[in-house]
Amino acid sequence: MIKKILLLSLVASQLTISCSSEDSPETTPTTEQTLAEQIAEIVAKPYSTLPPSQQKVKLEAEANEMLVQLDKSKTSSAIEALENLNRLLDISSVDIFNGKNDNQAEDILNVSGVYGVYTWKNTDQKWEKTASTTELKFVFPAKESQTTNNTTLSTKSVSSDIKIEIYDSYDWEADVDVNDFVYLPTSSEAILKIDEKEAATFAQTAKYSTKNESPDEFAFKMTTNDGYTWETSGKKGVENTAKATLTYNGKTLIDFNSGSNANIDGLIDNDELVQYRGKANGLFKLMDNFVILADTDLATAAADDTTLENSVPYPVYNSETYYSELSTYHKKIAEGKAANFNKNMKLILVSKKDGTKIADIVQHSVKEENPWESLVDYYNPVYYLKFSDNTEVEMEAYFSEGFSTFETKFEDFIKAFEK
Structure with missing residues (x-):
C-alpha cells in the first residue's frame, strides 16, 4: 500500500486555494487534481526532472509492485513451514552430527x-x-499455531571426499576442544511436503579441487509450489563471481550479481546505465524499474570486521555491571559493523528507466524493541535510502523487509565464497 503520509504531504505542499475574483466573475475555477492524478503525473516524469520530495513519491509508487510481491512471500506455505522448522530447532536443538553439534534448517543440505x-x-x-x-527426515507442524505434525522435510546427498572439522564443545576437565568431522556433499536434494503434498524442492551442487571447504563452484535452488524460486550460484576465478535471483511465477523480482568490473559492465546493457560502467563490481536489479550498483571491497570489509571484534572486549560474566556492559558491547559491535559497511560497501539506487541516481544506500544500527523487558539490549543493522537533500528513509518503507532478507543472504553467500 502506498504510504499516505508521504503522499499527503506532497498534496499539502502543492495544493493552492482557489478564490473567485470579483474583477473576473466569468473565470472558470481551476479543477484540483485528485491524489491519484497527482501521483500519476509525477510517475510519468523522469527522476531527473523531479525535486527530491517528488522523487520519493515516484519511488514509492514504482516500488509498490515489488513490495506487494515480496510481502506475498511471507504467506508462502513452504516458506512459513521452513520458518517454523527453524523456530522449533531453536526451542529444541537437534544434533544431526550424531548427537554433537547444534544445527539450523539450512545445515540439513550441507x-x-x-x-x-x-x-x-x-x-x-x-x-x-x-x-x-x-x-x-524431519516431521513437524507447518505453522507455529499448529500442534499436529503435518509436514516432512526429507533429504538425500552424495558425499565428497572433503572432510571438515566443526567445533562442538569444550571439555573442561581435559582442557581441549571437542570437534566433529563430517564430509561435505557434492550434491544434495530435499523435498518439503505439507499434508502429504509436495510444497517445495531443494537442490544443491558443489565442486571441489582442493581439500578446502569452500567450493570452486556452487549452486543452490529452492522452488515452491506457490510460485517462488530462489537460486544462488558462485564460481571462483581470477575474480570470483556470484549470482542470485528471486522470481515469482517466472517474473524476476530481484537479481543479484557480484564480480569484477568487467563482469558487471557486461550486464549493464541498456543505454540509460552505460554511464556507470567501470564503477561497480555488483549489480542488483529490482523488478523492471530499479538497479542497485555496488562498489564493494570485501577483503577490507573482512579485515575491518576482524579488527572491530578484537577491539571490543566481551564483558566479564561475573561483573556487577555485566548486563549493562553486554548491552554496550552489542551497541558498539553493531555501530562498528554499520560504519564498516558504509566505508567498504558503496551502494546507490538508480532508476533503470532514465539512469538517474535516486539515493545512496547506507546502514545504521537500530536498537531492537524489548517487549519482554530483557536486561540486555540488542541492535540490528538497518538499510536506509539517503536522498540528495540529505534526508534518510528506511529502505523497507519502499521495498519491504523481504529485500533486506535476501540481500543479507546474498552478502553472506559472497563472504563464504571468498574463503
Missing part, C-alpha cells in the same frame, strides 16, 4: 552420511529421534 528421523513432540517441546540408515 552434510552427507547423516541419517535419522526427527519427530516433533509438541507436549514435551522437543524432538524425538528414530534411528535410520537410509534417510534424514
Whole structure:
C-alpha cells in the first residue's frame, strides 16, 4: 500500500486555494487534481526532472509492485513451514552430527552420511529421534499455531571426499576442544511436503579441487509450489563471481550479481546505465524499474570486521555491571559493523528507466524493541535510502523487509565464497 503520509504531504505542499475574483466573475475555477492524478503525473516524469520530495513519491509508487510481491512471500506455505522448522530447532536443538553439534534448517543440505528421523513432540517441546540408515527426515507442524505434525522435510546427498572439522564443545576437565568431522556433499536434494503434498524442492551442487571447504563452484535452488524460486550460484576465478535471483511465477523480482568490473559492465546493457560502467563490481536489479550498483571491497570489509571484534572486549560474566556492559558491547559491535559497511560497501539506487541516481544506500544500527523487558539490549543493522537533500528513509518503507532478507543472504553467500 502506498504510504499516505508521504503522499499527503506532497498534496499539502502543492495544493493552492482557489478564490473567485470579483474583477473576473466569468473565470472558470481551476479543477484540483485528485491524489491519484497527482501521483500519476509525477510517475510519468523522469527522476531527473523531479525535486527530491517528488522523487520519493515516484519511488514509492514504482516500488509498490515489488513490495506487494515480496510481502506475498511471507504467506508462502513452504516458506512459513521452513520458518517454523527453524523456530522449533531453536526451542529444541537437534544434533544431526550424531548427537554433537547444534544445527539450523539450512545445515540439513550441507552434510552427507547423516541419517535419522526427527519427530516433533509438541507436549514435551522437543524432538524425538528414530534411528535410520537410509534417510534424514524431519516431521513437524507447518505453522507455529499448529500442534499436529503435518509436514516432512526429507533429504538425500552424495558425499565428497572433503572432510571438515566443526567445533562442538569444550571439555573442561581435559582442557581441549571437542570437534566433529563430517564430509561435505557434492550434491544434495530435499523435498518439503505439507499434508502429504509436495510444497517445495531443494537442490544443491558443489565442486571441489582442493581439500578446502569452500567450493570452486556452487549452486543452490529452492522452488515452491506457490510460485517462488530462489537460486544462488558462485564460481571462483581470477575474480570470483556470484549470482542470485528471486522470481515469482517466472517474473524476476530481484537479481543479484557480484564480480569484477568487467563482469558487471557486461550486464549493464541498456543505454540509460552505460554511464556507470567501470564503477561497480555488483549489480542488483529490482523488478523492471530499479538497479542497485555496488562498489564493494570485501577483503577490507573482512579485515575491518576482524579488527572491530578484537577491539571490543566481551564483558566479564561475573561483573556487577555485566548486563549493562553486554548491552554496550552489542551497541558498539553493531555501530562498528554499520560504519564498516558504509566505508567498504558503496551502494546507490538508480532508476533503470532514465539512469538517474535516486539515493545512496547506507546502514545504521537500530536498537531492537524489548517487549519482554530483557536486561540486555540488542541492535540490528538497518538499510536506509539517503536522498540528495540529505534526508534518510528506511529502505523497507519502499521495498519491504523481504529485500533486506535476501540481500543479507546474498552478502553472506559472497563472504563464504571468498574463503
